[in-house]
Amino acid sequence: MKPIIKKVNLARLSSGDELGLQLYQFVGNHPGEKIYIQANLHGAEIVGNVVINELFHWLSQLEADQLAGEIWLVPACNPLGMNQRSHFFSPGRFNSYDGVDWNRIFWNYEQQHSHQIETFAQQYLNAPRETIYKDYLQTIQNAFDQQKQFKDYASSVPYWCHYRNCLQSLCLDAQHVIDIHSSSNQGINFFFGFPGRTEQAKSFLLDIGILVEQPEGLTFDEAFINPWLSLEKAFANRGRSINFDLASWTLELGSGMTANQQSVATGVQGIKNYLAQQHVVDVAKFPLAETNHHNITWVNKKQIKKYYAPTGGIIQSYPPLKSNVVAKETIYQLLQFNKESGEPELIEVTAEESGIIFDVGTNQAVNEGEYVLSVLEL
Ligand SMILES: [Zn+2]
Incomplete structure (x- = not known):
């Protein structure tokens, strides 16, 4: 199956060059759902592009008869950030014009129209599910x-606003949205999911999931799903249980700044498995037998404790990712040249609570108050 390949123009640069996105659309022979997958919204988080490349080649080898619905792939979805x-580093997590996180800019119907959602639910209380959708x-x-x-308009809009409109116009009518990120530092594989979807989540075969129970509403994943979760809630409050799937x-x-092979393989396998589980693709061996027994440790964001340097220095003996830490035991050491006529000092920093190492900083030189690592407190 050959994809339809389209270019989406984003902006004309001062040099006259055109900034754009590449969109790959795989369209099946059978009717079905639309899946939208993008990567690299944050500049340093390049791993998803390699995942998309693997999915591209895998889907290209399938027959159109094996696909129900459509799969849209958008690699390098934020060229300005990427x-x-x-120096050598990719700091493109924040828009350099206004300092705003590129993943806190999205338009969310729910935020401006919560009152209309209630009215809609009331009006459609007894309507068929398809009509409501x-x-x-x-x-x-x-x-x-x-x-x-x-x-x-002649006054137009700032770039971030035009940019988010371009991205969201690609996925507003999708049924499933997958946004691939990574740590900006050194991180483990995990994912964010939403209430009512924990059974589907098993397909990704990832061990740790963060359940987004109180969304702020401005991230890409939240902006897509929040209006639907709110509508489901508005129906539930009126006694009708409805899930739009x-x-x-x-x-x-x-x-960050790397495409670790193991992370790529995990991501590719999880997405293939998800697509098979949702009956979007029909391929041998998928969905994998272990899917139904796969165990996810669901956590909330508050369980991830970030550690900031108590004083400036050079980090020694970082614990490896996923290793266990024990409350009150040394978690890392900080080498300090205090410039107060003293000898170099090694400062021990202990863990507040037990857990596992979730993320560690890439730069081992830290000023006081800079990020060092995160512990997932279990
Ligand atoms: Zn990110």
Whole structure:
């Protein structure tokens, strides 16, 4: 099966070059759901591009008869963030014009229209599920188009606003959205998921999931799913249980500025398995037999404790990722030249609670108050 390949123009640069996205659309012979997968929203988090490349070749080898619905792939989805450099490093997590995190900019229907969601649920309380889905999607689409039109005014809109409109216009009508990230530092593989979707989550075969129970609403995954979760809740409050079978995932695959082979393999296998489990692809051996017994340790964000340097120095003896830490025992050492006529000092920092090493900083030289590592307290 050959994909349809499209270019999406993002912005004309001062040099006259055009900044754009590449979109690969695989369209099956059978009707089905739309899956949207993107990578590299944060500049240093390149691993997802390699995952998308593997999915691209895998899907290309399938027959169109093996695919129900459509799979859209967008690698390098934030060219401005990805190309940003400071010496050898990729600091493109934040928009350099306004300092805002590239994953806190998205348009969320729910945030401006919560009152309308209640009215909608009331009005459609006894309507068939399909009608509700179709009409609500149209309502979201209309509101999205309305805010998008400011781009065409003479006063126009800032780049971040135009950029988010471009990305979201690709996935507003999808049923499943997968946004592939990694740590900016050195991290383990895990993912973010939403309530009511924990059974589907097993397909990714990842061991640790963060359940997003109180979304802020501005991240890519939240902006997609929140309006639907709110509608489900509005129906539940009126006594009708309804699940639209829409899902949004953020996969966090290992470390920044690298595409670790093991993280790539884990991500590729998980996404293939997910697509098979959702009956989007029909391929031998998938879904994998272990899917149903796969055990996920669900945690919340508060269980991830970040450690900041108590004083400036050079980190010695970092514990390896996923290793156990024990409360009150040494977690790392800090070498300090105090410049107060004293000898070099080795400062021991102990763990506050027991858990596992979840993430460690790439730069082992830290000023006081800089990020050192994170412990997942279990
Ligand atoms: Zn990220």
